Amino acid sequence: xxxxxxxxxxxxxxxxxxxxxxxxxxxxxxxxxxxxxxxxxxxxxxxxxxxx
Numbered sequence: 692x693x694x695x696x697x698x699x700x701x702x703x704x705x706x707x708x709x710x711x712x713x714x715x716x717x718x719x720x721x722x723x724x725x726x727x728x729x730x731x732x733x734x735x736x737x738x739x740x741x742x743x
Contacts, residue, residue, distance in 0.1 A: 695701040
């Protein structure tokens, strides 16, 4: 967006600014570090069974 403004003499309208802000907020959300979740391998759980 910055390159277009400088190199192509782009003029920003209020709607363009709002769209740019929405795009940048979406980018920040997409690349934000998320908390780690415990890894689960498979869907089986081993439970010891007592013989008796």
